[in-house]
Amino acid sequence: MKYAWPTLNGQVSRSWLAMGIGAFVVLGGTAATAGMEPGRFRDAGPHLADLVGHLLTPPDWQFLGPLGAGLVETVGMAILASCVAIVVAMPLAILMARNTTPWLFIAYPLRVFTAVLRAIPDLLWALAFVAAVGLGPVPGIAALIVTTVAYLAKFHQESLDVVASGPIEGIASVGANGLARRWYGVLPQAVPDLVGQWVYSLDSNVRAATILGIVGAGGVGFDLSNAVKLQQYNRLGPLILSFYIIVTTLDRVSDRLRRRVI
Amino acid sequence: METGIPPRPRSWLPLWLFGILLLCAAIVWKLQLTQFNVQEASEDLGEYVSRYKSPSFQNLPEYLRLMFQTVAIALWGSGIAFVVAILSCGWATRNLSPHAVVYRIARETFSFLRAVPDLAFAVLFIMSFGIGPQAGVCALALHGIGFLGKSFAESLERVSFQTYEGLESVGAHRWQTLVFAGFPSIQREIVGATLYTFDRNVRMAAVLGIVGAGGIGVPLKEAVDLFRYSDAFAILIVILLTLLATEFISDSIRRRLA
Numbered sequence: 252m253k254y255a256w257p258t259l260n261g262q263v264s265r266s267w268l269a270m271g272i273g274a275f276v277v278l279g280g281t282a283a284t285a286g287m288e289p290g291r292f293r294d295a296g297p298h299l300a301d302l303v304g305h306l307l308t309p310p311d312w313q314f315l316g317p318l319g320a321g322l323v324e325t326v327g328m329a330i331l332a333s334c335v336a337i338v339v340a341m342p343l344a345i346l347m348a349r350n351t352t353p354w355l356f357i358a359y360p361l362r363v364f365t366a367v368l369r370a371i372p373d374l375l376w377a378l379a380f381v382a383a384v385g386l387g388p389v390p391g392i393a394a395l396i397v398t399t400v401a402y403l404a405k406f407h408q409e410s411l412d413v414v415a416s417g418p419i420e421g422i423a424s425v426g427a428n429g430l431a432r433r434w435y436g437v438l439p440q441a442v443p444d445l446v447g448q449w450v451y452s453l454d455s456n457v458r459a460a461t462i463l464g465i466v467g468a469g470g471v472g473f474d475l476s477n478a479v480k481l482q483q484y485n486r487l488g489p490l491i492l493s494f495y496i497i498v499t500t501l502d503r504v505s506d507r508l509r510r511r512v513i
Numbered sequence: 514m515e516t517g518i519p520p521r522p523r524s525w526l527p528l529w530l531f532g533i534l535l536l537c538a539a540i541v542w543k544l545q546l547t548q549f550n551v552q553e554a555s556e557d558l559g560e561y562v563s564r565y566k567s568p569s570f571q572n573l574p575e576y577l578r579l580m581f582q583t584v585a586i587a588l589w590g591s592g593i594a595f596v597v598a599i600l601s602c603g604w605a606t607r608n609l610s611p612h613a614v615v616y617r618i619a620r621e622t623f624s625f626l627r628a629v630p631d632l633a634f635a636v637l638f639i640m641s642f643g644i645g646p647q648a649g650v651c652a653l654a655l656h657g658i659g660f661l662g663k664s665f666a667e668s669l670e671r672v673s674f675q676t677y678e679g680l681e682s683v684g685a686h687r688w689q690t691l692v693f694a695g696f697p698s699i700q701r702e703i704v705g706a707t708l709y710t711f712d713r714n715v716r717m718a719a720v721l722g723i724v725g726a727g728g729i730g731v732p733l734k735e736a737v738d739l740f741r742y743s744d745a746f747a748i749l750i751v752i753l754l755t756l757l758a759t760e761f762i763s764d765s766i767r768r769r770l771a
Binding site: 278281287324334366374378392466476491502 | 533536537540541543544546554557558560561562581582584585586588589592624625627628629630632633636637638639640641642645646647650716717719720723724727733734737749752753756757760
């Protein structure tokens with residue numbers, strides 16, 4: 252035998268084989284539904300080449316000013332939404348965590364409530380808020396706040412739940428009341444986790460904010476959908492490039508922030 | 514010194530808080546949010562929510578068909594992303610890459626694909642494929658290749674170098690090292706990241722229809738645009754139940770593997 256798989260008997264493991272076949276069957280069965288017809292792709296070939304051509308055309312230099320303004324708006328929306336969401340999510344998480352909630356009977360309904368909020372994608376919130384209060388960054392910020400609160404509350408709750416009970420008992424043994432137990436016993440243990448989650452929320456909000464504009468909820472996505480609709484192809488290149496630059500810069504900044512805290 | 518208590522360590526927290534508050538104020542001023550009337554907006558919002566009175570499930574078979582299409586789009590997007598990412602992640606791993614230049618190029622390609630939002634890809638692909646699920650699949654696949662490729666490569670770099678050395682010392686080729694030492698060591702990470710991608714893709718596929726890229730988002734956008742609120746309500750319920758179900762399924766798979 253020339254090759255042997257790194258399993259006990261040198262054969263491909265049964266479960267991996269089963270997973271491979273399962274994936275093949277599922278993808279084969281859904282191919283028609285997902286529109287995976289070779290003809291469609293053959294027809295799209297020349298159009299795809301056109302698209303690459305559009306992306307590589309010399310950029311529209313006049314557009315750099317509005318693009319900058321759009322990017323500032325995008326990042327501003329994300330920062331504002333993250334700050335508000337953190338302030339709202341913190342008390343929610345304290346109410347939801349097993350070891351910090353004053354009343355357990357309120358913890359479980361809140362968990363279900365945030366799970367439902369979490370299930371609705373931010374773009375749907377944005378769509379609804381735009382319909383309700385009109386175009387602009389405000390519905391976008393509101394949509395980001397709702398989704399961010401929903402998942403931050405869950406992440407925070409999980410970090411609070413796993414805190415060691417020793418320090419809390421220690422503080423309780425010298426007569427600390429409920430608030431002091433939570434402030435000096437629970438929170439300091441969870442802070443590194445929480446800060447990591449805050450940085451993550453900023454990261455994901457900037458990503459989300461770039462596309463909210465497609466439904467008119469402010470930010471640079473509005474410019475993208477306009478450029479496509481009005482066939483201003485020389486704007487596409489700068490737009491896509493700016494997504495890349497802004498997200499990778501943010502990745503680096505948030506990596507550094509996280510490393511400082513943890 | 515009478516007391517043995519050391520001095521309180523200096524805290525930078527107030528400074529940080531002040532800075533963040535200042536930043537927020539600057540943003541509020543820059544985006545001209547002060548002109549926004551909160552009371553009016555909340556009244557508008559209440560009025561808007563009140564329009565979603567009773568869901569109408571008349572077109573339920575159609576919604577279920579499109580929801581199935583949504584899941585199919587997510588499956589295909591994740592499947593393509595997985596295959597391409599697993600085949601190419603070796604190039605983006607520092608210690609398995611054939612050359613430093615290949616490593617840089619592969620890494621930057623992955624971060625580029627990951628940085629561009631899938632919805633932006635979808636908007637662009639609709640120009641090539643026209644309205645339909647193909648644009649959605651391609652958008653999810655491209656973004657997924659970036660995400661999965663980067664996370665596989667990072668997991669491969671975290672594997673202890675002795676694992677690779679063991680195979681290299683008996684003369685294994687780069688590919689053999691990757692397949693027989695790399696992948697077995699990061700099985701769990703591979704499954705976790707792929708499940709996460711699928712989860713995320715179902716959520717994204719549900720909204721891709723807003724830009725015309727197939728799935729349940731198409732009738733939703735139509736219903737909202739045409740003020741057919743009871744239809745929109747029914748579609749929202751279908752989406753919500755599906756997303757909760759996929760989250761539950763992938764959670765239970767994850768728990769069984771962990």
